[in-house]
Amino acid sequence: MSRWNNALQTSAEIQKLKRDAVLREAGRAFSERGYHSTSLDDVAKALGVSKGTLYNYVKDKQEILWEFHRLAGEIAEDSFSSARAQGGSGAEMLRNTLKHFIYGLTQELGACRVLMEFNALRPEDRLKASKLRDAFEQAYVELIELGIADGSLRAVDPKLAIFTFMGAINWVPRWYSPSGRLTPEYIAETMTDLLLRGLVRKPAAPGRRAAARKQAVKDRR
Amino acid sequence: MSRWNNALQTSAEIQKLKRDAVLREAGRAFSERGYHSTSLDDVAKALGVSKGTLYNYVKDKQEILWEFHRLAGEIAEDSFSSARAQGGSGAEMLRNTLKHFIYGLTQELGACRVLMEFNALRPEDRLKASKLRDAFEQAYVELIELGIADGSLRAVDPKLAIFTFMGAINWVPRWYSPSGRLTPEYIAETMTDLLLRGLVRKPAAPGRRAAARKQAVKDRR
Amino acid sequence: MSRWNNALQTSAEIQKLKRDAVLREAGRAFSERGYHSTSLDDVAKALGVSKGTLYNYVKDKQEILWEFHRLAGEIAEDSFSSARAQGGSGAEMLRNTLKHFIYGLTQELGACRVLMEFNALRPEDRLKASKLRDAFEQAYVELIELGIADGSLRAVDPKLAIFTFMGAINWVPRWYSPSGRLTPEYIAETMTDLLLRGLVRKPAAPGRRAAARKQAVKDRR
Amino acid sequence: MSRWNNALQTSAEIQKLKRDAVLREAGRAFSERGYHSTSLDDVAKALGVSKGTLYNYVKDKQEILWEFHRLAGEIAEDSFSSARAQGGSGAEMLRNTLKHFIYGLTQELGACRVLMEFNALRPEDRLKASKLRDAFEQAYVELIELGIADGSLRAVDPKLAIFTFMGAINWVPRWYSPSGRLTPEYIAETMTDLLLRGLVRKPAAPGRRAAARKQAVKDRR
DNA sequence: AATGAATGAGGGTTCATTCAT
């Protein structure tokens, strides 16, 4: 039906591809040198186009930043909905959520340390990002309270636990490198385990841990 | 012997006080709005002086940023040396170090989320900060390996454990507020406990934890 | 073949024309009010563009200054190579060199008194300019020594002679005005004659001098 | 009559000594790094006093600059009046004037390349300096015309001759160093000779030149 | 007379953004 075996994309598709390229390169550069130390000229040069061209694909520099926060929000949302779908005790749901979230951030956002740039968001986006974050923190808190209630978690200060988790997770982009020794799967599994051990009433079943470790070792290569 | 009960300070002392005021206000503003979004005019205005005056106390804007990184380095150093002085098993030393470090950051650096601004450091300072951080990470890794060797810690990937800890700790400035509910002592104690439970072979003795909790509750007020 | 009789220039040519306009206007302003007393705003305003636009054509203010020193260096180089190509006694080569140099400075650099601003050069350029100047002084010294050796020049202190010549020449931009009575040709011819009479063993042959004078008179108009 | 063998100076004398010290150091620094690249802080530091103190001795930075131009004007005036007092042909008076002037500039103003900073003078001083310079140039022109009239000088363009002389002379501060090989006496004698040979109808008497050279050799040590 | 802290004007430079081609 379509010519060229669909290799020719619609102009809308091409537009999106180009926009993604802009975002990807910007994310890379922002992560490497920081948002403020990266000029759009740098991004354009890296893409081999002129600066003005970028404005065909993004409204302005701040929009690029917002895209990453938006994406992070989506990943967080996914992590919750998939964990809820799987069900289980509070501890189990918490574990699934964290694992999913860490994996998603690492896998999809790559080295996007951009998420730390918060003040550079335009006020309205900053507000949205704040609300998103608050909502997720609250969802986490509820998950922890649920775990405490069903006996799967120790009675801890949920707020502080969440802050601790979020810190560990948000720091990942600072040291994660796609080309490094640690794979997203290994990181997600091991870090989740590390974090949750401080919280669960009984440590995860030995069998499970062993399996996870084996997987990680396989991934590591 | 001295009049005014020494309330009258030498000019060198006054100079230092003023410099401290500059640093404090700058740190506050940087934490609030970010390093790049804060102009020295803002800082000066907040202090009720003119911009030029600031330059009597700091060399330039980047020096201010470096001061905070330098201070963080000192706190880290202290945390290690005091823990080493106290001695104990690898797990105990690790606990002491973390507690000291978290407490120091929270107490002395206040809300200094400035530590996240890394790219804004001048190249030479960035290098120094990098080296400092690497050295401390290495020292932590060695502590963990010691703990694993003496049986006080589980056999975990030391690098990943440290990254997790550092993330949690470095995130503190993002949510800590001196006027908030959580005191530095409580944070240091509880977060250390949370993080270490993922690592220690046997949980800390109940008595110890209970005491810590009691202390924290007292502090909370 | 080409339309508009090639009056339509390529964008690279336009670019160069604009850059030249910037340099010319800057040189004019610097000569008039001095390098430090001329802001780039002044230059931009005189060109009817905004200050930022200038940075499309020059890297910074100091680069403008350097351009003039570089150009002066080229003129000096030309003056030597063309004189060497013509050959003759030491006195003759010295005469040709000086004449060419004075003419070049006056004609091509116009009223560029900018050459006196030496301390404003960036250190690396100052070094380059120093080396250039030293090299040319040395070349002049050797020319004089050659002239002394071949008997065409009196035995004078070559250094002091060169300093004297250079002073007279470098002063030209201070009083030369393209719209004034004295033409570049006249200045070059007459000043060279004046300076060399202090040096040559025998005054130039009367015929030659007469011819030169006649030429100058013709030029003066 | 006076105690302390007059070693104790009146306060007015002390004041003048200090002012001279300020001017001397400023002149030194200005010559070395240029007027604009030298801050009053530099000058004060070199003198071991605070910046504010300088303002007890000079009105402002521009006054310092003017002092040097004023002094140069005085030296020029002296050179004329002493030459006129000695009398002689136009050529002889011109020679005496130039010699005196070069010697004075070198001897009294030392390495004061400051005289090149003209645009930094305050407008009123710039005007005064201009008038001074014009007056001296005119006086020189008249001297040359006198020499042409009395047959002691060739018929040259007086303006251009003067410009040439002034250039050579004003350049002296650029290369003269009090600690260098060339003494003020030698410079004054030799440069005057060099310059005048281009102008005089008959070269200076051999005996005279020989004497001058002998003196210079003695000075050179 | 000396200090040194404070000031405030001014200039160089960067860069996100716009727009005509």
Added chain:
DNA sequence: TATGAATGAACCCTCATTCAT
């Protein structure tokens, strides 16, 4: 759609000058 030239708003930093002590 792509270009690249132009813009103008910021902002850092310097430094001559003033002034209270």
